[in-house]
Amino acid sequence: MKFIPIGNSGAQLIELMPHGDRRGTFTRTWCASTFADHGIEFTPVQGNNSLTRKRGTVRGMHFQRAPKADAKLVRCTSGCIHDVIVDIREGSSTRGEVYAYELSPSSGRMLYIPAGFAHGFQTLADDSVVEYLMGIEYVAELSDGFRHDDPSFRIAWPEAVSEMSDKDAAWPDFAGRDT
Numbered sequence: 001m002k003f004i005p006i007g008n009s010g011a012q013l014i015e016l017m018p019h020g021d022r023r024g025t026f027t028r029t030w031c032a033s034t035f036a037d038h039g040i041e042f043t044p045v046q047g048n049n050s051l052t053r054k055r056g057t058v059r060g061m062h063f064q065r066a067p068k069a070d071a072k073l074v075r076c077t078s079g080c081i082h083d084v085i086v087d088i089r090e091g092s093s094t095r096g097e098v099y100a101y102e103l104s105p106s107s108g109r110m111l112y113i114p115a116g117f118a119h120g121f122q123t124l125a126d127d128s129v130v131e132y133l134m135g136i137e138y139v140a141e142l143s144d145g146f147r148h149d150d151p152s153f154r155i156a157w158p159e160a161v162s163e164m165s166d167k168d169a170a171w172p173d174f175a176g177r178d179t
């Protein structure tokens, strides 16, 4: 794996390094010691898989409020997504910064998202699958979010939104909220 820090945000792009032979490939997608060697203290406690049927769907933006802010390692294993993270940590030098990357099996990369970021994505292909490892368990009561078009962040989405949950369409403006 090759680690590419994203500025001084603490987020990192991780390029996978498949070992190929005539049978196909073998790729390591997680390694505690290698991650620690690159400054990432992350202990997965939950794994998630999401299948999104329709191209153009947006899931997010989501985060868990303290004390259960969630770090996650995100990988697209089928189709393609435009993955977006926003630093919403109080006092962070990159608070309010938006970072976006295309993730897909062919891009060969995944994204490490530190606790204190909001995360969302738009699918760029039908039947896109996203696998995540979470550094903290899901706590519904602390699950929070903001709209994809929240005026505080002006996130640029590559396509018109084709689908989103009612919950994601209804988040209040982020500005002025206690998160």
Ligand SMILES: Cc1cn([C@H]2C[C@H](O)[C@@H](COP(=O)(O)OP(=O)(O)O[C@H]3O[C@H](C)C(=O)[C@H](O)[C@H]3O)O2)c(=O)[nH]c1=O
Pocket: 048, 050, 059, 060, 062, 063, 119, 120, 121, 132, 138, 165
């Ligand atoms: C996140 C989560 C959800 N759920 C249940 C709650 C709902 O009954 C159902 C769907 O949840 P939701 O609509 O929040 O799923 P997404 O919209 O894909 O949410 C995810 O999308 C963005 C992009 C993320 O980064 C988070 O991983 C996560 O918030 O799964 C669970 O049981 N465990 C979980 O960890």
